[in-house]
Amino acid sequence: MAKDVLVVIEHEDGAPRRPSLEALSLARRMAQATGGRALAVVAGHGTEAVAQAVASSGADVVHHFDHELLAQYTPDGYRLAITPLIRELEPEWVLMGHTYLAQDLLPLISATFDAPVISDCVDMEIDAEKVVFHRQPYDAKLVARIFDRGPAPHFATLQSGAFPADDLPQDHGGTVDAHTIDLSGDRIRRRVLEIHDAGESTVDLSSAEMIVAGGRGLGSKEKFQQLIGQLVEALGGAAVGASRPVVDSEWLPHDHQIGSSGQIVSPKLYIGVGISGAIQHVVGIRGSQVIVAINKDKDAPIFNEATYGIVGDAEELVPAIAQAIAEARQS
Amino acid sequence: MKILVAIKQVPDKNARLQLDESGTRIVETDLSWETNESDRYAVETALRLREAAGEGEVVVVTLGPERARKAISSALAMGADRGIHLVDPDFQGGDPLCVARALAAVAQAEEAPLVLCGTRADDDGYAETPILLAGLLDRPAVFLTMGVEQVDGGLRVVRELEASRQEVSEIPLPAVLGIQSGIHEVRFTSLKGIMAAKKKPVGQPTPTELGLSADRIGKAGRRLEVLSLAPPEKKSQCEFIEGKPEEIAATLVDKLRREAKVL
Structure with missing residues (x-):
């Protein structure tokens, strides 16, 4: 039997989201290796253009569910469309980007097939025998090679940016298969009341040229303010960023948070102090031109992202660095 | 309302990890352990829901070897009423689906209308157990919960979205929630709490008592196999x-x- 790979597409403003295109790109690679097809499913309302875009971008067949109750994402709406489709198509793999929506949805579907999800994958090996995905447990301190020994369908989600989508065609000519779906409101258990911005966002880090960010490694709110403040002052004013644990501990308001649940930044200079480099933070800083990381743990994953790395105690290092920066700026 | 909170003991964030001879597991001896971060927020959320309702019971459950008993003790010291420790060797070494199966059996045995889990364990980081559990129990669920209150007919839940946005929705009970770190400030444990915890009961049901066959849980039941683990x-x-x-x-x-x- 052909080993088809099905991608569950997320869309926004009438276009497929990038993590879905990255999953489509991997689906094409997997399908090529096994002689199967790259399939996709789009659920929405008035989303014909999304389905067409996915068909042009490399899906051989796009299964499109259009219903007014699918206009707003709900796990039940999507599940009721996608689960029967998986039963019908019998794909070998079901893929999604490792997004918030995927984490809210995919395990609900995989559980129906008695399967777990190989989540947040960063790499893949494929041969005639088997597919092996790579994940990064223990906050990316280790790499695990994972094999799903259960029967198809298998489920996996892909870390954002780990699988590039650059090689997708623009005029693939895949077909769109429109499905009808019988949905009633009483089967959708999540009633969405509103979607809003999380609190007042007064801090815009996205356009900052220089950012000094601190992490839990600084130890306390006082140390954070003291050490980060020294660097900000030395730089003649830089924006202040933070990792999630720092804002969760209320050392700093929420709108200073950088990362997947905060802001995505692209400064010329990012200095991270006491930040270990959890992936949720790192995805927010990858657009930085130069990354300086200061951390006491030489194995901290932040050093995999850094241009310049300094291993040591922030309390000793930061005053010296702040002074040197201030002197350099005056000369 | 009875609230079941699933928690996990994970290696301390700053622990130096060593690999064992098989190259597929970390060496667990000489490690220091702590309760997984988002799970502490889940315990806190359960206690606040109980306090807001003025009644109810908070039961914490953990799957893990003898050492994991400490995670239960910490939650009991925070104010949870009772513990369940899935310590039987047959429970150990499973993948997230095996864990979800065991938790589903506990949720059913306890007839708990609400199950809370942290979103993501800081060790294996699958971030899927609560939603798998919801799938197995056929319950509505919300992942990345940043707020929850009881309302007529169920729960009002705030879900964290990407790019600093939030979704507010209502779901009926029974339900499962994945609690995100940062939802509330986690309380400190008092000496009184620690003393009281010592008198609180901790059950240790076996797979058989929960109606689980050994080949559906733990090492024997897992689909996901770690072929290698390396820096x-x-x-x-x-x-x-x-x-x-x-x-x-x-x-x-x-x-x-x-x-x-x-x-």
């Missing part, structure tokens, strides 16, 4: 700067000016 290959271009603090500072500033041209 990442350094793809990094990171240039380490060494020396005394003053030397490091001078070198760094020089590089930022001349090489990176950002100062």
Whole structure:
């Protein structure tokens, strides 16, 4: 039997989201290796253009569910469309980007097939025998090679940016298969009341040229303010960023948070102090031109992202660095 | 309302991890352990829901070997009423689906209308157990919960979205929630709480007592196999700067000016 790979597409403003295109790109690679097809499913309302875009971008067949109750994402709406489709198509793999929506949805579907999800994958090996995905447990301190020994369908989600989508065609000519779906409101258990911005966002880090960010490694709110403040002052004013644990501990308001649940930044200079480099933070800083990381743990994953790395105690290092920066700026 | 909270004991964040001879597991001896971060927020959320309702019971459940008993004790010291420890060897070594099966059996045996889990364990990081559990129990669920209150007919839940946005929705009970770190400030445990915890009951049901066959849980039931576990290959271009603090500072500033041209 052909080993088809099905991608569950997320869309926004009438276009497929990038993590879905990255999953489509991997689906094409997997399908090529096994002689199967790259399939996709789009659920929405008035989303014909999304389905067409996915068909042009490399899906051989796009299964499109259009219903007014699918206009707003709900796990039940999507599940009721996608689960029967998986039963019908019998794909070998079901893929999604490792997004918030995927984490809210995919395990609900995989559980129906008695399967777990190989989540947040960063790499893949494929041969005639088997597919092996790579994940990064223990906050990316280790790499695990994972094999799903259960029967198809298998489920996996892909870390954002780990699988590039650059090689997708623009005029693939895949077909769109429109499905009808019988949905009633009483089967959708999540009633969405509103979607809003999380609190007042007064801090815009996205356009900052220089950012000094601190992490839990600084130890306390006082140390954070003291050490980060020294660097900000030395730089003649830089924006202040933070990792999630720092804002969760209320050392700093929420709108200073950088990362997947905060802001995505692209400064010329990012200095991270006491930040270990959890992936949720790192995805927010990858657009930085130069990354300086200061951390006491030489194995901290932040050093995999850094241009310049300094291993040591922030309390000793930061005053010296702040002074040197201030002197350099005056000369 | 009875609230079941699933918690996990994970290695301390700063622990140095060593691999065992098989190259597929970390060495667990000599590690220090702590309750997983988002799970502590889940316990806190359960206690606040109980306090807001003025009634109810908070039951914490953990799956893990003998050492994991400490995670239960900490939750009991925070104020949970009772513990369940899935300590039987047959429970151990499973993948997230095996864990979800065991938790589903506990949720059914306890007839708990609400199950709370942390979103993501800081060790294996699958971030899927609560939603798998909801799938097995056929319950509505919300992942990345940043707020929850009881309302007529169920729960009002705030879900974290990407790009600093939030979704507010209502779901009926029974339900499962994945609680995100940061939802509430987690209380400190008092000495009184620690003393009281010692008198609180902790059950240790066996798979058979929960109606689970051994080939659906633990090592025997797992689909996901770790073929190897290793430190990442350094793809990094990171240039380490060494020396005394003053030397490091001078070198760094020089590089930022001349090489990176950002100062």
